Amino acid sequence: MTPEELSHVVKSALLQSVDAGELTLPEGAASLPDDIRVERPKSRDHGDWATTVALQLAKKAGMNPRQLAEALAARLREVSGISAVGIAGPGFINITLDAAVAGQLARTIVESGERFGHNEALAGHTVNLEFVSANPTGPLHIGHTRWAALGDAIGRLLRASGAEVTNEYYINDAGNQMNVFASSVMARIHGEDVPEGGYPGEYTKDLAAEVLAARPEIRDMPREEALPIVRELAYQSQLAQIKKTLADFGVHFDVYYSETTLHTEGKIESAIATLREQGHIEDRDGAIWLRTTDFGDDKDRVLIKADGEPTYFAADAAYYLTKRERGFEKKIYLLGADHHGYVARLKAIAACAGDDAEKNIEILIGQLMSVRGAKLSKRAGNIIELADLIEWLGTDALRYTLARFPADSPIDVDPELLQSKTNDNPVFYVQYAHARACNAARNAAALTVDRSAFDASLLTHPTEEELLAHLGRFPSTVASAAELREPHRVARYLESLASAYHGWYAKCRMSPSTHEDGSVEDVTDLHRTRLWLNDATAQVLRNGLALLGVSAPEKM
Incomplete structure (x- = not known):
């Protein structure tokens, strides 16, 4: 039960x-x-x-x-x-x-497989989950790493709890930073230093080489004519590299939404019309304003400047409304520690659009992470690239470590600990429990122990009662972690489950003993039933790690 x-x-x-x-x-x-x-x-x-x-x-x-x-x-x-x-x-x-009722859980878990732990706590909820959303003007770096891990884990938890979730990446491919980016690559094409305020990393040389390989004639074209071509080719190349890094980190996005389309497809004009209908638009000083102070913002915000140019805020408002138009009841934003100022204005946009700012929009702010001994990227210059962190520490160690702490707590990652194969390393401890369970099952099979019988009333040892109690907590742990957007609850649960499993493994034999004369005791229903419990534990460890985007190795 x-x-x-x-x-x-x-x-x-x-x-x-x-x-x-x-x-x-x-x-x-x-x-x-x-x-x-x-x-x-x-x-x-x-x-x-x-x-x-x-x-x-x-x-x-x-x-x-x-x-x-x-x-x-x-x-x-x-x-x-x-x-x-x-x-x-x-x-x-x-x-x-009753012991038999409690023990029946082991069979339920094995038969449920990867579905065990899934629940319907958030059934009927339609969620747009936006995270990372880094500018496509350079590689992903350490500042994006935490939200990549947490955002993806939150999405997995929401889906496991019945919600319909779309992971979305907002591509900031409009604005002056893209012109600066293009000018930086153009300078590299001509063997020059990047202009002041440009992007100095070595990666712009790599992008220049790729652009020239695709369009060799660009070097001889007038720069004014070549710049839009360079901008587009370099942008597409950099975006492809971002997507590859995310894939290497086990992070999937369902939608990559281009900011440029807000301008080219009339989304900003449409958003302003909608907001005007809601009664929160004001025309003054030749500009178009949104009265966000009506809903707690510290000042009203300009949507369209007096010269007719839309502001970044106009794009933010239009983007929010596109999510609404696409049928997302809940919009969740995961923002970095330097984005506290966005909370009030985004909530004000939701309220001005007619949404419930306490229900329809949720903004999570994460704290910074650091890695002791991490070196600045030779390729990117003044940043620590996510790709370098993956190569150095591995996806599993990074993702698990980032998932096991609340988002609002700063993290200082100890690389020596993450690379150690000891019980002090949390990800090793949990993965080793899974590998140990798989190895125990292989050894049992070699001694002809199978799951042909199951008698839950035999699981009466105190460590078995303890292990079953831990297993029974998994669905509620998943549901609460999803509702609270706190993947660390799953990580900490897995560590306690691994501890309970190691305690059981030390006390209860699943395989028949070998006598001094070399003979092996008969296989009993207790051995077979304990195999069910062993395999149930492996399944829950596997399911929990999957929710964090971490692998469950069968051998270590």
Whole structure:
């Protein structure tokens, strides 16, 4: 029985109490919480699971919490699969499951496979998840690394919880930075230093070589005529390199949305018309303004300057409205630590467009990361490239490390730790647990242990009860991590699961013993049932690592 199933059992008992008149609530059954929370008690002596629902409902019901708990406990004791129910303190309800019911979870996990842990907590939600969105004027660097890992993991968690998610990359391919970029590449084509304020990295020489390989005649063309061609070719080449780096990092985007299209396809004009209809546009001083102060911004924002040129803010507003037009109920932005100023203005755009700024838009701000001993890129000059970090530390180590800390906490990555094959290295510890489980299954198979029998009542060792309890927490961990946008909850869960597995592995034999005379004891149903538990653990470790974009090696 999973915690979710037990939650439904407790709610059913409450409904029965309401119907029988044992529990009177102001709005009847409608007063009951949608989900009844069940948690592991601090001491296993108190049972397998505990709930505080009696404390939560006592005031509404006009009852003493312990009295309510006793009434509920009486009904729970009648439920098949529950072996004991106790009341502690002012009204805590402690529940002990029958060993066979608890152990059945191992079979459920194996049979569910990669779907175990998936849930419907966010079913019906349509989400646009925008992250990274680096300017296509240079390679991805350390500043983009954290959001690449976290954004992709959040998207995986949202999908696992039933949401329909589109990962989107906003390409800032309009504006003066693209002209500076093109001028930098043009200078390299002619063997010159980049102009002041340009992009000095060696990568602009590489781009110049690629442009010349595609269009050799560019070197002899008038620069004014050649510049748009150089800009487009260099941009496409740099964007391709960004996409390759992201792919190497295991990050997938469903949509790459070009800022330029907002200008060329009339999206900005359309957005202004929509915002004007909403009543938040103001014409003054020859310019077009959006009254974002109506919704908490520190000042109103110019959309169209007096000279008729749209501002960056106009593009931001138009881009938000395109997401709305494309049917995304929820728009999530993942922004870097230097983008705090964007929060109020983006929320104001949502409100001006007629959306609920507390419901339809969500902005996550991440803190910086650093890597001790990382060297500036020889190719890019003054930055540490993501491609170099991948080559140095590996995708798995980077992604896991970035996922195991809350986004709002700074990270200083220790490369020596990440490259070590010790239990002090969290990613190694979790991956090793999976590899160990796979190796144990191979060894068991060599001794003819298979999953031809399953008797959950045999899983009675304390380490088995502990391991099963950890396995049962996985679906709720995934759901809460998705709802809170906190992948670190999954990483920390995996570490506790790995610890429980290593403890079980040390105490419980899954393979038959070999006697001193070389003979092997007979295979029993206990061996076979423990193989189910072993394989269930491997499956959950694999599923959890997949949600973080980290591999689960079968050998290490």
